[in-house]
Structure formats: structure tokens, C-alpha cells
Amino acid sequence: MKAVVSTKTSNGSAATTPAGEQDAQIIEFPAGLPGFEGCRRFILVVSDELKPLAYLRSLDPPEPSFLTVDPLIIDPQYDLTLREFERARLGAAANEPLVWLSIVTILNGTATANLRAPVVLNPRRMVGCQFIRDDRDYSVDFPLGKA
Amino acid sequence: MLVVTRKRNEAIIIGDGIEVRVLRHGRDGVRLGITAPTHVAVHRQEIYDMIRAANATAASGPAAVQDLVQRLRDRIPQP
Numbered sequence: 001m002k003a004v005v006s007t008k009t010s011n012g013s014a015a016t017t018p019a020g021e022q023d024a025q026i027i028e029f030p031a032g033l034p035g036f037e038g039c040r041r042f043i044l045v046v047s048d049e050l051k052p053l054a055y056l057r058s059l060d061p062p063e064p065s066f067l068t069v070d071p072l073i074i075d076p077q078y079d080l081t082l083r084e085f086e087r088a089r090l091g092a093a094a095n096e097p098l099v100w101l102s103i104v105t106i107l108n109g110t111a112t113a114n115l116r117a118p119v120v121l122n123p124r125r126m127v128g129c130q131f132i133r134d135d136r137d138y139s140v141d142f143p144l145g146k147a
Numbered sequence: 148m149l150v151v152t153r154k155r156n157e158a159i160i161i162g163d164g165i166e167v168r169v170l171r172h173g174r175d176g177v178r179l180g181i182t183a184p185t186h187v188a189v190h191r192q193e194i195y196d197m198i199r200a201a202n203a204t205a206a207s208g209p210a211a212v213q214d215l216v217q218r219l220r221d222r223i224p225q226p
Binding site: 066107 | 205
């Protein structure tokens, strides 16, 4: 399994930079994730066998790993606009390419995607945040069928 | 717990630059206006709890996902 930093842009073009997992680039989550507030350092792990899924793995205890997927694969109309304060938290300029990830949950063999609280990464600054979209009525457990 | 009484349009200040103001109150609830620095996230508690629970469930161990992987690949338009 290889760790890469994906710099996929919202218009669909993609570029990946392979790296050994040991020296995978660390993405800082200044606020952690809800429920994992102490998890500040993450790496994004992609592999040929799991594409288009990727693992977002924390290096901080309890070292949780999250399966993620590009929300545009699930909903091609998915709204990729951030509010100004959200953009500021990522240190992102207007139109800066960002990486959007929906966390996938596997429960009893069934998969769902969290479209309500996407993880957004700014690859230029290697910083990420999970935003809760109070402005849109997206599902927290959008059904993806059998895992 | 600190308990304070506020009238309409009165506010409390928390720490550095967080203001919570009572805009309106009635039988249906209290409407609050919150001003906070951009690095402070403000959420309705039940929504935050829902996302926290979703993350906790998502973080549990590795799973077999080959069917899902194939179905997602089928969704991606071929060039």
C-alpha cells in the first residue's frame, strides 16, 4: 500500500505524488475531527486495490483510520462551495484547488457516506478540516449499498 | 455552571472575542446571535453529536469493501 498526496481539483483533473508510507506527507488537522479532537496529524493512504476509496489515517492515538471517497463520485451535483470562514480555516485563497473527501462507514456489511460533514484538505498548506454543512441538507449516512 | 439572566439584545462575552447575544425569545425558543473568531467552530449540539457518533462508527476496524470498490468504479465516467 502506498501513501500519496492527492491534489485532485474540484474540476476533476487529478495529480498524485507517490511517496513511501514512512515519509508520507502529514496533513495537519488543527481541530482534529469531531469525536477525535486530539487527532491532529493525518496521512492519506491510497492503493490500487481500494481506488477510488482512500484511507485517511491519524498518526495520533487512538490512530483511527477512515475510509473516504470523493463525494462527486456519489453525487455529481455535490456542492463544493465553502463559506468564507471555512476557507479561512484552510488558509485557502479563492479558487484554490482543494481535496474533498466523504467518510465512508461500513456497518453490518452495508456502506454509507457522510455527505453532511465532508473532510476538506488544502494540499498546498497540508491542512485539513471536517466541516459540518449546516447550510445544506446533506445526509450523514447516504446509502452506498453492500460493502 | 454559570447562570446569567439576559434580556433581548443583551449579550455575554466568552474569552477572547466570542459574543453570544439574545436576539429574540418566545414560546418556540431563544434566538441567539453568535460572533466568534474564524478558528472557533460553532455548532448546534445535536448536529455535532451526530457527526461525532458517525465518525466513531466510521473509525472502527478494517472492512472488506471489494463490492463497494467495484460499484464506485462503475460510477466514474470513462474518459
